[in-house]
Amino acid sequence: MAVKDYLRERFFPHMWCPGCGHGTVLNALLRAVEELQLNKNDIVMTSGIGCSARISGYVDFHSLHTLHGRALAFATGVKLSKPDLKLLVPMGDGDALAIGGNHFIHACRRNIDITAIIMNNRIYGMTGGQFSPLSGPDKKATTAPYLTIDAEFDIVEVSKAAGATFVARSTTYHVKEATEMLKKAISHKGFSVVEILSQCPTHYGRKNREGDAVQMMTGYRDNTAKLGSKALADNPSLIPRGIFVDQARPEYCQEYDNIIAKASRNRAA
Amino acid sequence: MEHTVRGKKKLKELVINRDWCKGCGICVSFCPKKVLELDSKDKAIVVRPEDCISCKLCELRCPDLAIEVLTEEDND
Numbered sequence: 001m002a003v004k005d006y007l008r009e010r011f012f013p014h015m016w017c018p019g020c021g022h023g024t025v026l027n028a029l030l031r032a033v034e035e036l037q038l039n040k041n042d043i044v045m046t047s048g049i050g051c052s053a054r055i056s057g058y059v060d061f062h063s064l065h066t067l068h069g070r071a072l073a074f075a076t077g078v079k080l081s082k083p084d085l086k087l088l089v090p091m092g093d094g095d096a097l098a099i100g101g102n103h104f105i106h107a108c109r110r111n112i113d114i115t116a117i118i119m120n121n122r123i124y125g126m127t128g129g130q131f132s133p134l135s136g137p138d139k140k141a142t143t144a145p146y147l148t149i150d151a152e153f154d155i156v157e158v159s160k161a162a163g164a165t166f167v168a169r170s171t172t173y174h175v176k177e178a179t180e181m182l183k184k185a186i187s188h189k190g191f192s193v194v195e196i197l198s199q200c201p202t203h204y205g206r207k208n209r210e211g212d213a214v215q216m217m218t219g220y221r222d223n224t225a226k227l228g229s230k231a232l233a234d235n236p237s238l239i240p241r242g243i244f245v246d247q248a249r250p251e252y253c254q255e256y257d258n259i260i261a262k263a264s265r266n267r268a269a
Numbered sequence: 270m271e272h273t274v275r276g277k278k279k280l281k282e283l284v285i286n287r288d289w290c291k292g293c294g295i296c297v298s299f300c301p302k303k304v305l306e307l308d309s310k311d312k313a314i315v316v317r318p319e320d321c322i323s324c325k326l327c328e329l330r331c332p333d334l335a336i337e338v339l340t341e342e343d344n345d
Contacts, residue, residue, distance in 0.1 A: 003334070012289055013333060019293030023332025031329070173299075175329045213332075214298040 019213025021198030069100025129203030166192030
């Protein structure tokens with residue numbers, strides 16, 4: 001199948017701004033799904049609220065556009081009732097770690113077989129550029145005209161600590177790497193998190209003088225380095241990219257089936 | 270046929286969907302062979318197709334999903 005066969009073309013051109021990284025994430029995700037030769041009837045995408053969440057309207061999978069921060073809760077419900085379906089949950093940084101912070105850490109802890117894709121643009125774009133828990137200190141935002149004072153989350157460290165069994169990070173510049181990571185994450189049995197740094201030239205870029213989409217992506221190229229690379233060892237201030245966690249741990253739906261079997265045996269006896 | 274040699278795919282056509290292109294210039298800036306440019310309407314156009322090495326980076330990075338690089342191998 002061609003990539004376009006996974007799109008709802010009637011909704012194009014999409015509503016994202018020129019140069020928005022979220023379109024590139026959609027592009028990479030569709031290629032990952034295509035290369036894995038998944039049947040679109042077996043895929044469910046749930047999303048919350050925000051620029052990022054609009055992605056569920058553009059894909060020709062089963063889709064649920066749900067409440068802010070609650071996409072993982074809906075996905076958990078779908079997965080438990082139909083464990084054979086593939087659950088893809090794209091979220092923004094605020095959607096995943098502020099509004100949906102609790103849902104996120106507990107989904108990691110349960111290790112339910114869902115793929116969370118965090119499109120991290122470090123800002124609330126749709127509502128006009130308020131700072132998010134991923135903005136970091138000394139950043140300008142609509143709600144921080146004198147710069148932010150909050151430290152940011154490290155999505156990889158949060159996911160690891162909360163118990164996700166697959167954790168990876170890439171950027172919209174490294175689109176082939178991102179596609180490979182998404183393929184591995186989707187194939188992984190358990191809760192997987194893929195953080196993709198995604199530029200918001202309209203709000204974050206303009207307010208923080210990071211330039212247009214091309215300049216922001218050039219920044220991803222220059223300010224990140226592959227895990228285990230010499231560049232990263234020489235300069236630890238670079239943002240590491242790569243697969244940080246890939247391990248096996250009992251998956252939630254399977255454990256739930258075991259409990260049902262156990263309870264049924266007890267009743268029969 | 271050249272298809273046994275990696276990276277030697279021959280370009281058949283570089284299709285740009287002008288209705289979807291928003292002119293962000295990502296394809297233009299990151300093309301390793303400078304095949305693309307923005308026209309007066311800020312839409313990507315192919316100016317040097319003969320230089321294209323069919324790496325497909327424009328197609329993969331395009332946030333508007335507006336580019337398709339068709340190579341001789343993709344005949345099916």
